[in-house]
Amino acid sequence: MTIFVTGSTGFVGRNLLEYLVKTQPQQQFVCLVRDLAKARAQWAQQPPNIRWLVGDLLRPDTYREALQSAELVFHVAALVGLRDGDAFFTQNTEATRQLVYTLTASNRLRRLVFVSSISATDRYPGSPATDCMTEAFPSQPQTDYGRSKLQAEQRIMASGLPYTIMAPAYIYGPHLRAGASTERLINDLKAGKRYTRFPFPGAVSAIHVEDLSEALWIAATHPNTLNERFLISHPQPVSIVEALATLADCLGLHHTFTPSPNSNLERYRRKKPAPGGNAILRRILWEHYFACSPAKWYRATGHQPAIAFSDGVRKTLASLSKTP
Numbered sequence: 001m002t003i004f005v006t007g008s009t010g011f012v013g014r015n016l017l018e019y020l021v022k023t024q025p026q027q028q029f030v031c032l033v034r035d036l037a038k039a040r041a042q043w044a045q046q047p048p049n050i051r052w053l054v055g056d057l058l059r060p061d062t063y064r065e066a067l068q069s070a071e072l073v074f075h076v077a078a079l080v081g082l083r084d085g086d087a088f089f090t091q092n093t094e095a096t097r098q099l100v101y102t103l104t105a106s107n108r109l110r111r112l113v114f115v116s117s118i119s120a121t122d123r124y125p126g127s128p129a130t131d132c133m134t135e136a137f138p139s140q141p142q143t144d145y146g147r148s149k150l151q152a153e154q155r156i157m158a159s160g161l162p163y164t165i166m167a168p169a170y171i172y173g174p175h176l177r178a179g180a181s182t183e184r185l186i187n188d189l190k191a192g193k194r195y196t197r198f199p200f201p202g203a204v205s206a207i208h209v210e211d212l213s214e215a216l217w218i219a220a221t222h223p224n225t226l227n228e229r230f231l232i233s234h235p236q237p238v239s240i241v242e243a244l245a246t247l248a249d250c251l252g253l254h255h256t257f258t259p260s261p262n263s264n265l266e267r268y269r270r271k272k273p274a275p276g277g278n279a280i281l282r283r284i285l286w287e288h289y290f291a292c293s294p295a296k297w298y299r300a301t302g303h304q305p306a307i308a309f310s311d312g313v314r315k316t317l318a319s320l321s322k323t324p
Contacts, residue, residue, distance in 0.1 A: 004070035005031045006057060006099070007077030009039050011177045012115060012168075012209060016076060019213035021047045030066045032057070032077070057095035060102040067099070068106040072220050075099060076115045080177075081145055082280045088148035096152035100159045109161060113220045116153050116167040118205070118231060119146035123289050132205070133292040135231055142280060153229065162226055164219040166212075169233035169292050172312060173209030174319035182316065189248050189255070196248075199257045200240040200285040205233035205292045208312035211305035215297070224300040234305045235298070237291040240284075243309070250313045 003020065007013035008031040017031065029050045033039045039052050055062030057077060067073065079091035096114070103109055121133055122141045141147045149167075156163050172182050189196050207215075215232050219225045238246075241257065248255030283289040298304050307315070 001072065002028045002030060002070045003072045003074065004063075004067050005029060005074045005076065007075075007115075009033055009035065009042060010076065010078075011173075011175055011180070012171060012212065013074075013076040014042060014175045015173060015209040016074060016213045016216055017050070019210065020217065021050065023217070025049065030070065032063050032066075057099055058090070060098050064102050067102055069108060070106075071108055071110045073099075073103065073109065073112045074115070074216060074220070075112060078115070078117075078149070079145070080117075082119065082143050084144040086144075088144045089151070092145075092148035093151040093155070097155050100155055100161065103161055104159060111220050111226070112156065112161050112163045113216055114153065114156055114163060114165045115216070116165050116229075117146065117149045118167050118169045118233075118290055118292055119143060120149035120153055120167055121231070121292075122146050123283070123287065132237065132288065133231060133290075135229060135296050157227075157229075164225045164227070165229040166216060166219055167229065167231050168207050168212055169205035169231070169290055171207055171209055171212060173316050175209075176316070176320070183320075185244075186247060186251065186317075186320075189244070189251060189253060196244055197256065197258045199259070201287075202240045202283075202285045203237045203288045204240070204243070204284060204290040205237045205294075206309060206312075207233045207305050208307040208315065210315075211307050215303060215305065218301050218303050222301050228296075228300065230297040230300070231292040231294055232297055232305070233292055233294050234307070234309065235294055236308075237288065238309045246310050246313050250310070250317050 005013060005017055008017045017029065020027065020029065027049065030053055031039065031050060032053050032055050034056060036052055036054050040046060053063055053066050075096065077095065079088055103112060118133065120141055121137050121139050123133060139150050141150050153165050156165060176183055212232065245255060
């Protein structure tokens with residue numbers, strides 16, 4: 001079987017490709033990349049069943065033949081960030097539209113698996129602060145990133161193609177992209193930034209990228225996932241306090257939280273935040289903003305992400321220590 005992968009040099013795509021090569025060695029992989037040197041540099045020894053295809057999602061002529069020859073397609077490539085900007089609609093929505101349109105001419109496709117984001121749903125203004133999001137939540141994304149992902153989902157759903165849409169919560173693990181929020185938080189903890197000692201009341205759902213990679217393969221092959229959309233995360237959300245304490249402990253840092261009266265917490269929360277991603281960050285810290293339930297996924301597949309947050313953090317830090 002031929003499997004076509006976009007975004008294989010990015011954080012999620014690279015981990016996914018490593019998982020697939022390890023667990024599905026009999027398959028053939030065609031990976032669309034823009035930078036051939038970067039792709040090759042990520043592998044000490046390139047597996048013989050990977051073929052790099054230099055191209056651009058916005059130019060179907062660079063990948064049409066390979067895409068239409070594939071039985072499975074993992075569309076992972078994306079511009080990521082809790083921000084606004086036209087580039088999100090170009091790199092996420094329009095790129096997906098081009099890929100989908102090109103796929104409609106295929107007579108070989110078994111499944112298109114699209115890696116979307118919890119940001120395509122988002123916790124709409126006024127929603128209960130402690131309710132876990134489900135697939136039944138109305139989609140009201142609060143950033144252009146989330147809106148671009150939602151539009152990409154809608155194009156896939158309307159295409160008539162066999163698909164599965166996976167909307168992960170916060171993803172962490174090896175091969176973090178440069179400037180990732182996990183990396184920034186680690187650096188801030190090491191620097192003793194004041195906010196890292198603040199007992200924020202929020203909570204988030206998270207998933208280790210190894211668990212996500214396994215789930216993506218199941219999504220591509222399980223009969224109960226056909227033409228469905230799933231929120232995917234570890235079943236237990238992580239409080240912001242637990243996340244900070246776990247990171248500090250795994251880093252070997254002496255870390256204590258500074259007690260703060262509820263009145264001070266509320267006064268600080270109500271300070272007018274800057275627009276865009278800073279406003280979202282404020283809600284993540286104070287609410288269960290990115291907390292979701294993966295119950296639909298478990299009912300459909302019986303699969304449950306198993307890597308606990310503390311174990312996942314240790315895996316992540318171990319991988320960072322090995323990075324040149």
